[in-house]
Amino acid sequence: MADLSELLAAFMTRVAGPGDLADLGRLSGGANMESWAFDWAGSSYVLRRAPSAEYMEGRPYGHPVEAALVKAAYAGGVKAPEVVGVLSESDNIGTGYVMRRVIAEVSPAKILPAPPPSLVADLGRELALIHALPRTAIPAEIPVMDTAAALAELKARFLTYGGDRPAIALAIKWCEDHLPAAAEPVLVHGDYRMGNVMVDADGLAAVLDWELAHLGDGHEDLAFGCMTVWRFGQLDKPAFGVGSLDEYFAAYEAAGGAKVDPARFRFWLVYRTLWWALGCLQMGQAWRSGADTTVERVVVGRRTAEQELDLVRLLEEEAPEAERARALPATGEAAAAPTGEPTNREIVQAVRDWIEGAIKPKAEGHAKFEAVVAMNALGIVLRDLDAGTRAEDKVLAAALLAGETTLAEPGLLAKLRRAVLDKCAVDSPKYAALASAREQWGG
Missing domain, CATH: 1.10.287 (Helix Hairpins)
Structure with a gap:
């Protein structure tokens, strides 16, 4: 801590003028980056950093580009943090940047029980502002997402990780069969959800965590915050766990967002649930490879079970009615x-x-x-x-991936339902969707 204090004080002197460093402390959470809160010359700041340049390898862009994007969003009227300085190699603190601290609540557990009345409308409006940022304001290094290529990359990763999870194989095949036509690219935040927004009594106060931003289909952002996992137990409120989709979409469109296409929204809801299922598996691979040996990595690696449950619930409507009504096999x-x-x-x-x-x-x-x-x-x-529950079935996964087996096969949906229920009960027994699925499926 002493070394970081001294180095950070030198950095702040350079970018903000003389002062004293006080109350330096690491904020909890942060799946990928460290966040440190501190005071300098009577004002509050947050350092967002990776501890080394090696930690950033393989990412499409680094912290200087991310900081430039956050600055552009802030200048464009988005409730992004105000960046005051970007770390350089000579600062010896790693890579990252310092922002003025926004004093508001970020924890979904504290926000969702009684959200401000305007929050759903705020979320729709703010997303429309992000999508409206002109291309000329966006750093040139921000990549353009090719949906077909991205889906192919997810499929390749799945096979690298064993290719043996049937629910994931089912989702990959569905996405391949329902790939939408290319959309006019807009700036996509990429991680727009509860947990990455700050809220105060007046509503939305700040949009955080821009490291996944890219140019692409705005419906990706619209859907991501509506995933079951990011509703944090508020299953009856499909928009962020806060309100209705109708209210959310209306606010987005009223603020200048494009007309929402329900079929395109559904594609991205499935795609990003699939993406996060593989993201969880990737966390386990990061621990296994030695790239990140924290216990948090292996725990998140087991949250794949949540997304497999959600994928089956999203896609079960593709099965014949008789299969949806079939009783589950015993555990x-x-x-x-x-x-x-x-x-x-x-x-x-x-x-x-x-x-x-x-x-x-x-x-x-x-x-x-x-x-x-x-x-x-x-x-x-x-x-x-x-x-003693396992989720792997390589033969079934391969058949689903190839389209040789579908949810029309007698008993398959019931088998998948039982498998995802049992695995989620082991890995995430408190996941709200687990209780809901048990009630729905009789499991």
């Missing part, structure tokens, strides 16, 4: 645990109890967050040891 019985020496389950339970009783109470800030993540990881292992 397989887990093997009985041996007696005698402590079992694997008991060892894992002991470690989890130790973290909960001895480590978590003494931890603060990001360390407490990491302790909770570690407990979650061990909870997954405990449930997995009890259930």
Whole structure:
């Protein structure tokens, strides 16, 4: 912390003038980048950074381009943060930039129980403003997305990861069969959802996390925040967990957004759910390769089960009515645990109890967050040891991917439903859509 404090003070002196650094602390969360809050000369700021240039390898653009885009959005009237300085190699802090801190709430758990009345309309309006930013204001390095090529890349990644998850194979084939015609490209934020927007009593206060921005189909942004996972349990409110799609679309169109096409919206809802399923698998691969050895990576890697559940729910309407009405097969019985020496389950339970009783109470800030993540990881292992549930079926996945098997096959939908229910119960038992699916499917 001392080294970062000294280096950050030198950077702020250079970009903002003399002052004193105070209250430096890492903010919790942040799946990819670190965020550090601090005060300088009486004002509050946030440092967004990657700890090294190597961490940014493979990304379409780096932090200087991202910062330039955020500046362009801010200048264009979007509620983006105000960038005050971009790190250079000589600053020795990694790569990133510093923004003025917006004091507002970001946690969906605190926002969604009682959102400001204007929030759905604010979200639609702000997205229209993002999509209206002129091409001349957008840095030239921001890439243009080719949907067909992007889908092919997802398919290639799926095969690299084993190609053995039937729900993912089903979604890839569906997207290939329903690929929309190219749209006039606009600036797509790429991660526009609850958790990446800040809210105060007056409504939307800031749009964060621009690292996935690209040029492409505006419907991608429209759909992403409406994915089940980003509604954080508010399943009856399909627009961000806040309100209705009709209200959201009306606000977007009233603010200058293009007319919403329901079929195109549905494609992107399926595509981005598929994208995040593979994104979760990629997190596990990042840990396995040694690129990121945090416990958070392996835990997120198991959230693929949530997206597989959601993909089956999104695509089950493609099945004949008789298949949608078919009862689920029974869950397989887990093997009985041996007696005698402590079992694997008991060892894992002991470690989890130790973290909960001895480590978590003494931890603060990001360390407490990491302790909770570690407990979650061990909870997954405990449930997995009890259930013995697996999600892989390479033969079925290959048949679905090739179109040789479809949801018209007798019993297939019921089999997929049972598989995703059982896997999600192990990996994410508190996922709100799991209880909803059980009620709907009788599982």
